[in-house]
Amino acid sequence: MRPRNEATDQKPRSFIEAARRDQIVAAAIETLAELGYAKTSFARIAEHAGISAGLISYHFDNKSELFQQVVADINGLMDGWLTEHIGDAGSYREALQRLIEGFVVFCDTHRAQVLALGQLLAGVGGHENGELVRSQREQSVGQIEQMLREGQEHGEFRDFSPRFMAVTLLGSIEAIPAELFASPDTDVAAYAKELSMTYDLAVRRSRLSRMTRG
Amino acid sequence: MRPRNEATDQKPRSFIEAARRDQIVAAAIETLAELGYAKTSFARIAEHAGISAGLISYHFDNKSELFQQVVADINGLMDGWLTEHIGDAGSYREALQRLIEGFVVFCDTHRAQVLALGQLLAGVGGHENGELVRSQREQSVGQIEQMLREGQEHGEFRDFSPRFMAVTLLGSIEAIPAELFASPDTDVAAYAKELSMTYDLAVRRSRLSRMTRG
Amino acid sequence: MRPRNEATDQKPRSFIEAARRDQIVAAAIETLAELGYAKTSFARIAEHAGISAGLISYHFDNKSELFQQVVADINGLMDGWLTEHIGDAGSYREALQRLIEGFVVFCDTHRAQVLALGQLLAGVGGHENGELVRSQREQSVGQIEQMLREGQEHGEFRDFSPRFMAVTLLGSIEAIPAELFASPDTDVAAYAKELSMTYDLAVRRSRLSRMTRG
Amino acid sequence: MRPRNEATDQKPRSFIEAARRDQIVAAAIETLAELGYAKTSFARIAEHAGISAGLISYHFDNKSELFQQVVADINGLMDGWLTEHIGDAGSYREALQRLIEGFVVFCDTHRAQVLALGQLLAGVGGHENGELVRSQREQSVGQIEQMLREGQEHGEFRDFSPRFMAVTLLGSIEAIPAELFASPDTDVAAYAKELSMTYDLAVRRSRLSRMTRG
């Protein structure tokens, strides 16, 4: 009598069901951000949500399924945010710059989400829910990689391995939440500027190259 | 009647005791790298070491103390490695380059250690053993920051927030183990070169600035 | 998501919850009386109750909380019993006599309870749950002491330290369960009579004093 | 290769063996008095004695055997003390008085021993080492009982059940250590006087009876 997983079963979820799932996911995010992966139990999540622990098992097949949903939700949120933020950039350099700054602002305005995501990616990382996590990460890397590659093809970026640079940039970005946690008074706007400038310097074609190439 | 902690008690550990502790730490590293933080229990570690779970409690006061030792050991190893690798660089640019490449090679040759460290820093991160982890990270950041600052003072690096850049660089470095895990065929040497070049571009004073300044 | 402690949280316990707690307390009393403090584990108590050991942890925060409840329940039972038994005595001598005989009968009819209480007071006594135990004992001593003091003020009892006499009497009373255990065929009614007479002789004003004083 | 128990094996213990056993028994007494029965482990006892825990197992077959020895030693000590204290009393009333006062002073001057004995008699009471404990107690009760009976036969004491009175008196005496612990400033000499007077009043033949009888 439990509602089936949406992915495997096409029966649509009822409204109330969807609302509860959202509420539980939100509570899970809070809990992960607050207590860390190791101490995030159904009991704690239920406390945060003001419901019983059993209800979580009712709405999710698994702890694993819950965490997958958390990751998916946060990723969706982030994707939406970035798409909106990047908008119609006039160049790849500008797009990259907006991407980076958008990420930083996202980290600032969605601290709980980013902390929670970090807990899940690492705490469970590459092992328990390995496939999900890896695929999510591959997706993030892939998107950045794609942008970088196109920028190279348009002659805006120098020659580097797009995958390498995507991984490197993603690493720099993922370090932000911890830094904001460690130094809460960080000037986020300045941080964003510095990061985008740093990567602009790292990827742009030098003036010399530009001249040479044409 | 357990052997006491070396830090608080000056009684030196016996040879066999030290060996067992090392063995347990090694088994813990393997287990963390293999199963991830969440599934790393005394029972699993003991399995890896071929001993009984109780023996771990006999040699370490706590799970916490064991993990602290793991972090300390890996950090010591890494410090030694990097000190040796950086050696006597002729300039700050060269030092930074050696640091980065050294790190990459270390990640390659000590995959389990780096994965384990990542599990501990994140899985436990900011929460359970927060102080230890934070202080360890601060130390790493601080060392890089110091080098960057000196490089600026010697006019080799452009003007940026050394703390910001240290955090950013560390993030890029910490992304490496996961990438090596995800893409095991990565050409590590090339990766190292690309990373050091990337950060060289990011931090060096532009030719224009150099002309202007002096 | 465990039910909270009633003392600190005003949410009332459900009926079934209260019943389970009572059942567990009863099983704990049986176990303590049967096996003694040292061998009374959750596993044994659960066996007695026909439930799983985990369920005890579900209903009680602690082993300590369980034992506190045991002590509180038995004390409550005893208080009720004695209040009822002493009733409206015409004099302090009579009241003391009824108190003592009531105690003896209580020990006889509630052997498990009295044995269990003894285990908790001694086994844990002055050490683990010291405060609780000490306060409970102080309360018992205090009540007897009060009655003795009033009896003195009314000229029914001779001059002695009420506290000393309360402690002494309580000791005599607490020795009863062990004696009933050791000599199960003891004539309890006779025992009760002998004890009350003994203390009557010990505390009453001598005929000479009574003449002298008034 | 372990030394055998003296009771079952007539081989006498070597001097050093006896000394070690005494040392361990002494440490056990300290530990019991300090930490209570539940927390008295070989490890703690060994700490107190400055030896290794294994050595206790070497000198005693069992935890049980160690505790039996503790009880036996304390009882022996107490017997010696009381024999000496009672000495040659001119009457049974006087003997009883000396016995009681001697007990009280013993409790005062041997607090650790009496606390430890209490822990063992109760904590383990009637259950684990039941036979030993019961027999030890029977012995104590028996000795007092014997004195009371003789006093009756000599017409010094009134008519009561000697066993009942012995148990009652022993209870009063055993309450003393806890009281001294709870109220450390108690005037021990006064306490002793009050206790002996109390029991004198309780057991002596009334003047009337004495006249009647002879």
Add this chain to the structure above:
DNA sequence: AATGAATGAGACTTCATTCAT
């Protein structure tokens, strides 16, 4: 749809005891 009672597995830890040295 939701609760709360219940379980059984598994976590860390402590303990008495054994054994090689």
Add this chain to the structure above:
DNA sequence: GATGAATGAAGTCTCATTCAT
């Protein structure tokens, strides 16, 4: 005689999950 390393059992407690209501 003594140590300290080692074990295996048992202890309390937490957890995800199930199920009657």
